[in-house]
Amino acid sequence: MYLVIGAGLSGCVVAERIAKELNKEVHIIDRRNHVGGNIHDYVDENGVMVHTYGPHAFHTNHKQVWDYLSQFTEWKPYFHHVEGYIDGQDVPIPFNFNTIEKLFPQEYANNLIHELITEFGINKKVTILELLQNEKFKDLAQFVYEKVFLGYTQKQWDKKPEELDISVSSRVPIYTSKDDRYFQDTYQAIPEQGYTKLIENMIQSPLINVSLETDFSDIDVSQYEKIIYTGMIDEYFNYSLGKLPYRSLEFTLKTIDKPQYQNTAQKNYSSNFDFTRITEYKHFLDQNTEKTTIALEYPKAYEEGINEPYYPIPSDENHALYVQYRKLAKNEKNVIFLGRLAEYKYYNMDQIVKSALYTFEKEIYVK
Numbered sequence: 001m002y003l004v005i006g007a008g009l010s011g012c013v014v015a016e017r018i019a020k021e022l023n024k025e026v027h028i029i030d031r032r033n034h035v036g037g038n039i040h041d042y043v044d045e046n047g048v049m050v051h052t053y054g055p056h057a058f059h060t061n062h063k064q065v066w067d068y069l070s071q072f073t074e075w076k077p078y079f080h081h082v083e084g085y086i087d088g089q090d091v092p093i094p095f096n097f098n099t100i101e102k103l104f105p106q107e108y109a110n111n112l113i114h115e116l117i118t119e120f121g122i123n124k125k126v127t128i129l130e131l132l133q134n135e136k137f138k139d140l141a142q143f144v145y146e147k148v149f150l151g152y153t154q155k156q157w158d159k160k161p162e163e164l165d166i167s168v169s170s171r172v173p174i175y176t177s178k179d180d181r182y183f184q185d186t187y188q189a190i191p192e193q194g195y196t197k198l199i200e201n202m203i204q205s206p207l208i209n210v211s212l213e214t215d216f217s218d219i220d221v222s223q224y225e226k227i228i229y230t231g232m233i234d235e236y237f238n239y240s241l242g243k244l245p246y247r248s249l250e251f252t253l254k255t256i257d258k259p260q261y262q263n264t265a266q267k268n269y270s271s272n273f274d275f276t277r278i279t280e281y282k283h284f285l286d287q288n289t290e291k292t293t294i295a296l297e298y299p300k301a302y303e304e305g306i307n308e309p310y311y312p313i314p315s316d317e318n319h320a321l322y323v324q325y326r327k328l329a330k331n332e333k334n335v336i337f338l339g340r341l342a343e344y345k346y347y348n349m350d351q352i353v354k355s356a357l358y359t360f361e362k363e364i365y366v367k
């Protein structure tokens with residue numbers, strides 16, 4: 001029998017594969033009282049499908065991932081739109097030609113758009129770091145940096161941007177386009193009956209047995225032929241080399257007594273607000289409800305046992321510590337470390353599925 005620690009997306013994909021392809025029994029455990037890990041969702045008292053651990057929009061270019069997940073759900077097409085509250089106006093994010101036209105005087109905006117097309121072409125994502133390197137676009141880069149990136153990033157990570165890994169600031173793009181969608185991936189949709197239902201369908205084989213509110217430390221591992229561990233890698237080793245730091249989030253849910261609160265599922269607040277974004281959940285499934293549910297999102301320090309470890313904090317030092325744990329993990333011959341916590345890495349859902357399918361093929365499936 002196989003043991004899977006964690007009933008999140010990565011653990012459940014591997015469990016499904018083991019049951020289906022190897023015809024073997026799998027025991028999944030999770031310390032939480034529900035399956036799905038961070039993609040868990042539920043219908044609240046307003047009839048709105050709420051994502052328990054923050055807004056999740058599925059998007060991928062991987063047909064294999066799309067086809068795999070489509071066995072377990074019908075989809076509702078959904079294109080994620082994000083607005084930013086900048087200088088008193090709601091504007092599309094990422095910063096694109098529509099944003100430029102909304103925020104700048106017409107002639108200036110037209111010239112800027114013309115120069116951006118000439119320099120970078122159309123439908124290109126150009127990072128603010130790239131813009132800063134070009135004299136012509138320094139003002140624009142500075143504007144986007146201050147109004148979109150700086151306040152948000154300081155709140156998100158409780159750090160100055162220069163203290164952060166370059167990958168964080170380089171991720172902030174402007175888009176040389178009038179396409180307001182947040183992602184341009186081929187496949188974009190939300191599971192019609194929610195992510196939790198998708199997961200439940202995935203693990204419904206009689207060979208799969210789930211124990212909730214069960215911690216890895218409560219388990220006698222001797223009865224299992226292999227363990228797939230999707231929890232925190234430092235916790236597995238009792239933090240023997242030190243703790244890998246995380247950033248956490250707090251969501252304040254509010255019922256608003258009208259059908260709609262904002263135009264898009266997500267609205268970002270850069271400066272002057274202590275929350276980073278407001279999510280209005282009904283947009284994801286285009287639900288028709290009398291009241292609406294919103295979540296204000298506050299970044300927080302991660303405190304063990306008090307809140308959730310959401311984001312690994314990117315820095316050379318933290319990565320080096322992770323690499324040390326990874327070396328220890330290599331000696332655990334019967335354990336596979338998989339997922340965002342075990343790999344100390346931010347993964348989108350499609351990347352998690354891809355990686356879990358790959359791990360099954362390479363490390364578990366024996367013909």
Ligand SMILES: Cc1cc2nc3c(=O)[nH]c(=O)nc-3n(C[C@H](O)[C@H](O)[C@H](O)COP(=O)(O)OP(=O)(O)OC[C@H]3O[C@@H](n4cnc5c(N)ncnc54)[C@H](O)[C@@H]3O)c2cc1C
Pocket residue numbers: 005006007008009010011029030031032036037038039053054055056057058059214215216217230231232249310311338339340341347348349350352
């Ligand atoms: C705020 C936020 C928004 C996101 N939005 C998107 C998005 O829009 N689109 C997208 O593609 N991705 C998004 N993601 C990423 C997505 O949430 C992850 O890719 C996915 O949830 C990772 O799955 P996982 O199985 O690796 O981890 P998890 O979902 O964290 O599952 C791990 C499970 O293991 C359990 N566990 C850990 N240790 C133990 C233990 N010792 N004993 C028992 N159980 C244990 C945990 O309780 C947890 O349920 C977002 C992430 C965050 C934080």
